[in-house]
Amino acid sequence: MLTPTRLTAPLHLRSGGTSVVLDTTDSGLPRIVHWGPDLGPLDDDALRGLLAAACAIPVSGGLDVAVPVTPLPEASTGWAGTPGLTGHRAGAGFSPRVRTTAIDGPEQGADGVQRLTAHAADAQAGIAVAVDLELHPSGVVRLRAAVRNAADTPFDLHGVLPALPVPDVATELLGTTGRHLRERSPQRLPFVSGSHVREARGGRPGADSTLVLVAGEEGFDARRGAVWGVHVGWSGNHRFAAERTPRGDAVLSGGELLLPGEVVLQPGEEYVSPWLYGSHGTGLDELASRFHTYVRSRPQHPRTPRPVTLNTWEAVYFDHDLDRLRALARTAADLGIERFVLDDGWFGSRRDDTRGLGDWEVSAEAWPDGLHPLIETVTGLGMQFGLWVEPEMVNPDSDLARAHPDWLLAVPGRLPVPARTQQVLDLGRPEAFAHVLERLDAILTEHDIAYLKWDHNRELVDAGHGHLGVPGVHRQTQAVYRLLDELRARHPGVEIESCASGGARVDLGILERTDRVWVSDTIDPVEREQIQRWTGLLLPPELMGQHVGGPESHTTGRRHALSFRAATAFFGHFGVEWDVTQATDDERAELATWIAAHQEHRDLLHTGTRLHDEPADRALRVDGVVAPDRSAAIFAVTQLTTSVTSPPGAVRLPGLDPDARYDVRPLPPGNTIEGHGRGPLAWWDEGVRTTGRVLQQVGLRAPTLFPERTVLVQVRRTDAPPAPGTGGADAARPTSGDDA
Numbered sequence: 001m002l003t004p005t006r007l008t009a010p011l012h013l014r015s016g017g018t019s020v021v022l023d024t025t026d027s028g029l030p031r032i033v034h035w036g037p038d039l040g041p042l043d044d045d046a047l048r049g050l051l052a053a054a055c056a057i058p059v060s061g062g063l064d065v066a067v068p069v070t071p072l073p074e075a076s077t078g079w080a081g082t083p084g085l086t087g088h089r090a091g092a093g094f095s096p097r098v099r100t101t102a103i104d105g106p107e108q109g110a111d112g113v114q115r116l117t118a119h120a121a122d123a124q125a126g127i128a129v130a131v132d133l134e135l136h137p138s139g140v141v142r143l144r145a146a147v148r149n150a151a152d153t154p155f156d157l158h159g160v161l162p163a164l165p166v167p168d169v170a171t172e173l174l175g176t177t178g179r180h181l182r183e184r185s186p187q188r189l190p191f192v193s194g195s196h197v198r199e200a201r202g203g204r205p206g207a208d209s210t211l212v213l214v215a216g217e218e219g220f221d222a223r224r225g226a227v228w229g230v231h232v233g234w235s236g237n238h239r240f241a242a243e244r245t246p247r248g249d250a251v252l253s254g255g256e257l258l259l260p261g262e263v264v265l266q267p268g269e270e271y272v273s274p275w276l277y278g279s280h281g282t283g284l285d286e287l288a289s290r291f292h293t294y295v296r297s298r299p300q301h302p303r304t305p306r307p308v309t310l311n312t313w314e315a316v317y318f319d320h321d322l323d324r325l326r327a328l329a330r331t332a333a334d335l336g337i338e339r340f341v342l343d344d345g346w347f348g349s350r351r352d353d354t355r356g357l358g359d360w361e362v363s364a365e366a367w368p369d370g371l372h373p374l375i376e377t378v379t380g381l382g383m384q385f386g387l388w389v390e391p392e393m394v395n396p397d398s399d400l401a402r403a404h405p406d407w408l409l410a411v412p413g414r415l416p417v418p419a420r421t422q423q424v425l426d427l428g429r430p431e432a433f434a435h436v437l438e439r440l441d442a443i444l445t446e447h448d449i450a451y452l453k454w455d456h457n458r459e460l461v462d463a464g465h466g467h468l469g470v471p472g473v474h475r476q477t478q479a480v481y482r483l484l485d486e487l488r489a490r491h492p493g494v495e496i497e498s499c500a501s502g503g504a505r506v507d508l509g510i511l512e513r514t515d516r517v518w519v520s521d522t523i524d525p526v527e528r529e530q531i532q533r534w535t536g537l538l539l540p541p542e543l544m545g546q547h548v549g550g551p552e553s554h555t556t557g558r559r560h561a562l563s564f565r566a567a568t569a570f571f572g573h574f575g576v577e578w579d580v581t582q583a584t585d586d587e588r589a590e591l592a593t594w595i596a597a598h599q600e601h602r603d604l605l606h607t608g609t610r611l612h613d614e615p616a617d618r619a620l621r622v623d624g625v626v627a628p629d630r631s632a633a634i635f636a637v638t639q640l641t642t643s644v645t646s647p648p649g650a651v652r653l654p655g656l657d658p659d660a661r662y663d664v665r666p667l668p669p670g671n672t673i674e675g676h677g678r679g680p681l682a683w684w685d686e687g688v689r690t691t692g693r694v695l696q697q698v699g700l701r702a703p704t705l706f707p708e709r710t711v712l713v714q715v716r717r718t719d720a721p722p723a724p725g726t727g728g729a730d731a732a733r734p735t736s737g738d739d740a
Helices: 044-054 284-297 322-335 372-380 399-403 430-446 473-490 525-535 562-569 585-605 692-697
Strands: 011-015 018-023 031-037 085-088 099-108 114-122 127-135 141-149 155-160 163-165 172-179 182-190 194-200 213-216 226-232 238-244 250-256 263-265 270-272 276-282 309-311 339-342 384-389 451-454 495-498 516-518 544-549 573-577 609-613 620-626 632-639 661-666 688-691 709-717
Touching: 011 114, 011 127, 018 044, 018 127, 031 044, 031 163, 031 226, 031 276, 085 127, 085 141, 141 155, 141 263, 155 250, 163 276, 182 525, 213 238, 213 250, 226 238, 226 250, 226 284, 250 276, 263 270, 276 284, 284 609, 309 544, 322 339, 322 372, 322 585, 339 451, 372 384, 430 473, 473 495, 525 544, 525 562, 525 620, 544 562, 562 585, 562 632, 562 709, 573 585, 585 632, 661 692, 688 692
Parallel strands: 309 339, 309 573, 339 384, 384 451, 451 495, 495 516, 516 544, 544 573
Antiparallel strands: 011 018, 018 031, 085 155, 099 114, 114 127, 127 141, 141 270, 141 276, 155 263, 163 250, 172 182, 172 213, 194 238, 213 226, 226 276, 238 250, 609 620, 620 632, 632 709, 661 688, 661 709
């Protein structure tokens, strides 16, 4: 419970290398004067000086007063961008102007989080607002707002979009876009005056949505340039905006995108926006590191080693044969795989993707003796058993759809346009929700299942709820959250993966309830190099499903060496998507060495700080993980294409202690050089010993590799014993800045 306070001076919150300074002296909501690098200790005089130095003045042709930019910017105070709160009451109350009534906090909890709640109201508009601001030990800021209807007539809420300010040095924007099989492709553009808006309207974040919207100094990259970024923790329709007004104020905002009439607050009802998460840093690596540290600090974050997983989809597709799957399980166990997941095709009439979806009964046709014989084989081999489900969807050709056509999410009188031969089940209907919960609960109760691959394979289009056809995306998203929460409460030992046509539902809202995401349906390592790199802007590697596919990619037709396929999956939640019974003895032996190496090093890989270098030779990539105490690191050096020069130049290894001495050598099995080099690389066979400063500033000569090849490099500190990686809140914490 936060303690109400009366404030006469600005507030300064500090943690994790971050400062947040708030001006509470105005009658409106507190104004965020600074969000970014730690400013150090500031007394009241220094804080008042900061406010005076940052205060804007009226100019000719403009308003006669300075415009405050609050966490919910208001048109009524002169804000020329998108208002943070929009709605109306039968046309009135369209331009609220809230005034602060109380501020609770700031107080620091036992978890180290500093929390503050500002309460405000507009009596004329009949609304009350509460804005929550949190500063976490990671340096991540969280912001959300609650809006309550304080009058006796309905209030039609259009949007709640919390905002964080960015300084005028942020002149360039970075976001991601993409499509199925090509998620999270980066795109940059100037941050000029006006609004840059990114919206997701498909009932999920979408493959084309931006995971994080970043503003920074022109030319920023992984290691250089001041950057600020925001993420919306919501799994339905959402909106990001980067806005700069003619007077020079700039904000990054985000929240749920509400469809017309989707949220109408009755008297006394309240709407709470999703959290808007903010991180900053010098370069994208530091920004990402703060996000990773926050994610790892959550109580529900996985603490046990991430099991090496075999998923059966690209091994057998819909061909569910007990003998074949038992053989696959035995081969998987021999390779060291720890979790075996049976994908689509085990239920109802589901022999292909056109029918049976929604009929969550084990198919007597495909499984005459049920799933128990396979599960007993899998668990008897020492592996966990997992199962694919898609509870939010239904094929029209299914018993469920035939029995309950009114359970589809649709506008009355028509079905939404088809996608993947399926429609959406309206989980906002209590009877549909109860049915799905009962079926999933029964399956988990009857079978020894440790893992669900939870899919979501179509966008929500024309998503009407109920016989009136009112918009249903908001209600559907809340229902999915409730469904996951209830299943987790009944089956706390079951882990769940968020999959949505690959990586179309990756956000911190769904990850409050799931344990990893499927990054993309493509396992082609060339595509995955980029997709995984930019998913890592928000998520640490242990939450990212990264699998080794077969010799020929299912989605691109390209063929790659096993070493490249395995190295691309090595740093994340490692898995296999391949009929390994058809692999050669040599391929199985090589794959087993990669699995063993990942298991040996995953403690470091899944607790360390993820870092990247930006080589001058753009044909090269350098990605690594450095232990929290900088005693050890593993780097991947990847040759994406041929280099213009040959041999290639130096690669630098960031994140090490500059004054420490390190031993550097290739890491088996990623130590095989396949390329045009004619002579030995001086340091490759025997390793090299030098300082962290040399490795970061001078670097190492890269090996000459064929395109689409990766080698691994292990770095160990020699002037102190290497410490094992540790999980928890400080695992990937940025080293800059002071905590208060």
